[in-house]
Amino acid sequence: MKRIYMDYAATTPTDPEVIKAMTPYFNEICGNPSSLHSFGQEAKHAVEEARGVIALFIGAGGDEIVFTSGGTEGNNYALKGVVNANIERGNHIITSSVEHHCVTETCKFLETRGLKVTYLPVDKYGVVDPEEVKKAITDKTILISIMHANNEIGTIEPVAEIGKIAKEAGVYFHTDAVQTFGHLPINVDELNVDLLSASAHKLYGPKGVGMLYIRKGTRIKSFMHGGDQENGRRASTHNVSGIVGFGKAVELAKESMENEAVIQTKWRDKLIKGILDKIESSRLNGHPVKRLPNNVNVSVEYIEGESMILNLDMEGVACSTGSACTSSSLEPSHVLLAIGLPHEIAHGSLRFTVGRFSKEYDIDYVLEILPKIVSKLRAMSPLYKKEKI
Amino acid sequence: MVDIKNYSEKVMEHFKNPRNVGEIDNPSGIGKVGNPICGDIMELYIKVEGNVIVDAKFKTFGCGAAIATSSMVTELVKGKTVEEALQISNKAVAEALGGLPPIKMHCSVLAEQALTSAIEDYKKKQGNK
Ligand SMILES: Cc1ncc(COP(=O)(O)O)c(C=O)c1O
Ligand SMILES: [Zn+2]
Numbered sequence: 001m002k003r004i005y006m007d008y009a010a011t012t013p014t015d016p017e018v019i020k021a022m023t024p025y026f027n028e029i030c031g032n033p034s035s036l037h038s039f040g041q042e043a044k045h046a047v048e049e050a051r052g053v054i055a056l057f058i059g060a061g062g063d064e065i066v067f068t069s070g071g072t073e074g075n076n077y078a079l080k081g082v083v084n085a086n087i088e089r090g091n092h093i094i095t096s097s098v099e100h101h102c103v104t105e106t107c108k109f110l111e112t113r114g115l116k117v118t119y120l121p122v123d124k125y126g127v128v129d130p131e132e133v134k135k136a137i138t139d140k141t142i143l144i145s146i147m148h149a150n151n152e153i154g155t156i157e158p159v160a161e162i163g164k165i166a167k168e169a170g171v172y173f174h175t176d177a178v179q180t181f182g183h184l185p186i187n188v189d190e191l192n193v194d195l196l197s198a199s200a201h202k203l204y205g206p207k208g209v210g211m212l213y214i215r216k217g218t219r220i221k222s223f224m225h226g227g228d229q230e231n232g233r234r235a236s237t238h239n240v241s242g243i244v245g246f247g248k249a250v251e252l253a254k255e256s257m258e259n260e261a262v263i264q265t266k267w268r269d270k271l272i273k274g275i276l277d278k279i280e281s282s283r284l285n286g287h288p289v290k291r292l293p294n295n296v297n298v299s300v301e302y303i304e305g306e307s308m309i310l311n312l313d314m315e316g317v318a319c320s321t322g323s324a325c326t327s328s329s330l331e332p333s334h335v336l337l338a339i340g341l342p343h344e345i346a347h348g349s350l351r352f353t354v355g356r357f358s359k360e361y362d363i364d365y366v367l368e369i370l371p372k373i374v375s376k377l378r379a380m381s382p383l384y385k386k387e388k389i
Numbered sequence: 390m391v392d393i394k395n396y397s398e399k400v401m402e403h404f405k406n407p408r409n410v411g412e413i414d415n416p417s418g419i420g421k422v423g424n425p426i427c428g429d430i431m432e433l434y435i436k437v438e439g440n441v442i443v444d445a446k447f448k449t450f451g452c453g454a455a456i457a458t459s460s461m462v463t464e465l466v467k468g469k470t471v472e473e474a475l476q477i478s479n480k481a482v483a484e485a486l487g488g489l490p491p492i493k494m495h496c497s498v499l500a501e502q503a504l505t506s507a508i509e510d511y512k513k514k515q516g517n518k
Contacts, residue, residue: 304428306452310396310404324428325452325496332428344450347428380410380456382421382432382448 003316004362008202008294008355009151009179010320014245015204015356021248022206025241033238034229043240050247054211057250058196059187066212066230067243071178072102074197074212075145077223077234078174079106082143082195083115084221086172090140092116094171096128096157097338098150103176104334116140125287126155126339130162137169147176148191149184152322152335152351153286154295156180163192172218178202178210179292182253183261194218200242204356205249209242256356264293264354267363271296271352274367279374285336285349296352299336299345302384303377308350311373317366322349344383397487400457407456409463411446418511420503429455429496433503435466437511442466442474447503454489454496458482462500471508477501 031039055062068074097119107117118136149156166173174195182203199210226235281301305321322333332346378384417437423430429451436444445463466474479501483489
């Protein structure tokens with residue numbers, strides 16, 4: 001059976017060109033970038049080259065890029081680092097109710113340490129209102145963290161506007177750009193951000209490497225203590241092959257991201273329209289146009305997400321759901337609840353995300369099999385019957 | 390996320406081809422359990438003749454485990470007396486399915502509750518006669 005991967009938001013396959021670029025850095029060029037000998041200096045050179053590519057890509061300086069182990073570390077570092085360095089100035093941070101778990105869980109942890117956190121609500125599309133951000137700022141606010149685009153429903157947040165408000169208030173502004181980096185144009189000055197996190201495995205790079213952009217002059221404490229790598233801002237021997245792969249992934253993104261966005265937007269809209277047309281009582285989650293080019297998130301009423309995923313998987317299609325029964329917490333997605341979906345409709349959500357190696361056929365195939373799966377499950381559902389009789 | 394491949398072959402078999410889906414006209418008892426908030430909802434219909442469950446059907450909104458346990462419980466109760474059926478626990482249903490991933494055990498509780506509730510409904514109706 002042909003297998004179709006439609007979960008690019010979870011992770012992307014590493015591009016063969018990225019693998020090719022990384023390969024020599026496992027053994028041929030084996031040095032530790034901190035070593036003074038030529039082996040070390042070769043490795044250091046490769047790390048610095050990747051840093052340059054990435055910095056240029058977002059309009060930053062090379063010394064403003066700190067390599068991390070991924071998006072989770074970048075977000076933890078940004079939040080804990082800024083709080084630790086600025087606690088005498090204030091004890092309040094502002095974030096949204098639709099952030100990735102690695103931001104919300106970090107905030108919850110910081111609350112146990114006495115920090116005050118405002119979790120801003122979102123509208124029915126998942127958009128944070130910049131005016132609400134402005135109203136939430138107090139003289140104790142030290143950091144605002146709002147994601148660039150949401151990983152579940154694909155909604156793009158008004159980050160530049162929020163950044164402007166933060167700047168005017170003299171509050172640091174961080175954005176989690178894990179879902180947009182390498183997919184949408186990013187310029188740190190235009191976005192008015194002081195900190196920005198990215199992760200290589202969402203843009204066809206390897207897993208386990210990422211970066212945190214830290215604007216020059218930002219007061220932040222390191223949270224990985226040890227050697228003096230990254231100018232003492234992030235100890236631990238560099239993940240040389242990973243960083244090289246990340247750099248290559250960014251080079252590729254630079255070339256192809258614009259075209260890919262155009263194609264993916266076309267497929268996205270075809271899939272959305274197809275599902276809404278073919279399946280009654282289905283709805284789109286997230287913003288209809290201010291959304292990631294590759295993200296489709298729908299709720300199919302009267303049936304549950306995991307049972308749809310299992311059926312899709314049996315037909316070769318891999319996607320994801322925000323249903324409670326697939327999460328260890330047994331809670332449906334906090335994002336779907338935040339946009340106001342009732343629990344039973346949040347349980348019936350599906351997320352399809354396409355990418356570089358998708359084909360238009362994949363969309364057609366989903367549109368062919370999904371309505372049949374939905375009919376089969378609805379015939380079994382006690383909720384469907386009640387509404388229909 | 391639960392690894393969907395953690396389901397046993399038997400669970401997947403019942404999920405793919407659920408037995409006894411539907412409703413029974415004039416059932417001897419109905420059990421309706423679960424709620425939309427927690428995710429899984431099940432309706433179980435039983436037909437009792439001479440204290441023996443001769444037919445059972447279900448409708449379920451829920452995950453793979455919920456559907457498979459619903460299917461299995463309808464198989465297990467058929468031919469059993471009401472008293473025997475009351476002895477069927479969620480563990481027994483899960484065991485008959487070759488086990489469930491630990492995090493999915495709560496989904497099998499639904500099947501046991503639906504069964505108990507259907508039998509109570511049957512007894513109540515008997516008492517009213
Ligand atoms: C929006 C967002 N932030 C953070 C992360 C975490 O990134 P990583 O897997 O690199 O730790 C992810 C990916 O799961 C994400 O989608
Ligand atoms: Zn379940």
